[in-house]
Amino acid sequence: MASESSFDIVSKVDRQEVDNALNQTAREISQRFDFKNTGASIAWSGEKIELRADAEGRVLAVLDVFKDKLVKRGVSLKALDASEPQLSGKVHKISATVTEGISQENAKKVSKLIRDEGPKGVKAQIQGDELRVSSKSKDDLQTVMTLLKGQDFDFALQFTNYR
Numbered sequence: 001m002a003s004e005s006s007f008d009i010v011s012k013v014d015r016q017e018v019d020n021a022l023n024q025t026a027r028e029i030s031q032r033f034d035f036k037n038t039g040a041s042i043a044w045s046g047e048k049i050e051l052r053a054d055a056e057g058r059v060l061a062v063l064d065v066f067k068d069k070l071v072k073r074g075v076s077l078k079a080l081d082a083s084e085p086q087l088s089g090k091v092h093k094i095s096a097t098v099t100e101g102i103s104q105e106n107a108k109k110v111s112k113l114i115r116d117e118g119p120k121g122v123k124a125q126i127q128g129d130e131l132r133v134s135s136k137s138k139d140d141l142q143t144v145m146t147l148l149k150g151q152d153f154d155f156a157l158q159f160t161n162y163r
Contacts, residue, residue, distance in 0.1 A: 076156035101129030
């Protein structure tokens, strides 16, 4: 009698890596010549990240530098949700958030995909903001991982607790 094997599908972001990327971006925009005297800055504002500059093009350039630093640190850009530049007085601002967890509707999409296109005998259960996928065959679980990696979801996926 074979025991069940399983893994979890999660959408998590290493907050320390995001913080490191933010600090590197702040250091770079303080040193770069094209950001001198533009009031460009990036900082945490509670749970949000606040980007500021005196021109719309400059604040978008700060966002590009931040995205570049996130990619270099291995953080998926799908987890970053940035607003459009907004004018506040003489300053342009972008507010960005880092999203974690899989929403119920996205979890249902992934679960339906596994049921429809995955191997038979594979079960997917929604557990809060993550999914547990289980099967008697480890090969079937590998097939499900390959299937999910081939899909283009609008959120980042990681696979954990493989046993």
